[in-house]
Amino acid sequence: MNSLKNLKYLKNNKVYVEEDIIDNKYTKEILHNLKSFKIIKIKHYKDVFNRKNQSHKFQKENLNIIIAKSNEKKIYKGAEICNDFGYNDFYYIVNLMNCTYDCEYCFLKGMYPSSNIVIFVDYDEIMKEVKKKLKKNSYLSLSYEGDLLALEKIHGLNKKWMKFARENPHIQFESRTKSNNFNLIEDEEPAENFILSWTLSPNIIIDKYEKYTPSLEKRIININKALIKGWKVRIFIEPVLRVENGVNIYKDMFYYLKEKIDLSKIDKINLDFFRINKDYFKRLKNIYSDSILFAYPFEINNGILEYKENYKKEIYKEYKKIIID
Numbered sequence: 001m002n003s004l005k006n007l008k009y010l011k012n013n014k015v016y017v018e019e020d021i022i023d024n025k026y027t028k029e030i031l032h033n034l035k036s037f038k039i040i041k042i043k044h045y046k047d048v049f050n051r052k053n054q055s056h057k058f059q060k061e062n063l064n065i066i067i068a069k070s071n072e073k074k075i076y077k078g079a080e081i082c083n084d085f086g087y088n089d090f091y092y093i094v095n096l097m098n099c100t101y102d103c104e105y106c107f108l109k110g111m112y113p114s115s116n117i118v119i120f121v122d123y124d125e126i127m128k129e130v131k132k133k134l135k136k137n138s139y140l141s142l143s144y145e146g147d148l149l150a151l152e153k154i155h156g157l158n159k160k161w162m163k164f165a166r167e168n169p170h171i172q173f174e175s176r177t178k179s180n181n182f183n184l185i186e187d188e189e190p191a192e193n194f195i196l197s198w199t200l201s202p203n204i205i206i207d208k209y210e211k212y213t214p215s216l217e218k219r220i221i222n223i224n225k226a227l228i229k230g231w232k233v234r235i236f237i238e239p240v241l242r243v244e245n246g247v248n249i250y251k252d253m254f255y256y257l258k259e260k261i262d263l264s265k266i267d268k269i270n271l272d273f274f275r276i277n278k279d280y281f282k283r284l285k286n287i288y289s290d291s292i293l294f295a296y297p298f299e300i301n302n303g304i305l306e307y308k309e310n311y312k313k314e315i316y317k318e319y320k321k322i323i324i325d
């Protein structure tokens with residue numbers, strides 16, 4: 001599936017641009033890649049992005065892009081709900097908000113009032129801030145609130161960050177994706193401190209709940225290409241969803257991964273279950289009122305909804321047996 005499908009075939013897409021940054025060199029670069037889009041100048045991205053009564057479902061089918069500059073705060077400390085991989089200094093930046101894919105469980109639909117994509121083009125300022133604030137052994141997630149590689153064709157941000165990573169070897173960078181766009185960065189030399197991560201799900205989940213994303217096979221092909229080129233690659237099996245026959249569905253995928261990928265070459269592999277802040281959950285449930293995904297019983301721990309232990313234990317047992325041991 002083409003990651004830009006919901007942008008590419010529509011005639012009426014718009015690109016909103018903050019008037020202050022219309023002459024920014026990165027704005028021009030993006031506009032060059034969005035030639036068929038109608039350009040609309042705006043004062044501030046929030047004037048469009050924060051409008052009331054927007055429909056996530058409609059916008060996911062009719063994506064518009066907003067080019068803006070970020071708030072004063074450019075670096076964020078990772079929330080406790082995130083895996084920090086043992087790094088005390090786990091940070092993320094927001095290069096963009098939202099993405100071209102449409103995962104039913106995506107927490108961003110609970111967090112943001114809009115599904116339109118915002119790209120912040122003050123990259124130079126963001127990088128300056130990273131350079132100034134992040135100490136040795138900090139971990140910086142680049143695609144925390146969107147899928148950076150899925151939109152590489154439009155903004156070329158992975159390449160920009162790879163260059164920056166080479167100049168700042170004391171920081172560990174991670175770009176996480178579901179895309180099959182490795183070809184867009186394959187001419188880059190691997191950087192020891194730049195991790196390419198793929199999020200994987202069984203095809204049955206992809207088809208049902210991860211609209212517009214590439215199949216499992218395509219993601220695996222990308223992983224193997226990145227490994228051959230010498231990149232540090234991580235795999236994230238998440239969010240593991242509760243679905244009918246889930247244990248067997250995930251078990252089959254674990255065997256499949258073992259067969260198709262040399263897991264000894266993977267820098268880290270991680271499995272995590274669907275969990276979400278209770279307010280975001282409420283909003284997601286409103287959008288997908290008939291979704292079975294949100295009908296299963298959850299436990300609430302410190303404002304976070306999680307599956308009950310039994311289901312998690314069963315899947316984790318298979319994961320440990322097939323992948324870890």
Ligand code: SF4
Binds near residue numbers: 098106
């Ligand atoms: S790929 Fe990630 S950011 Fe994009 S819709 Fe899916 S969960 Fe959300």
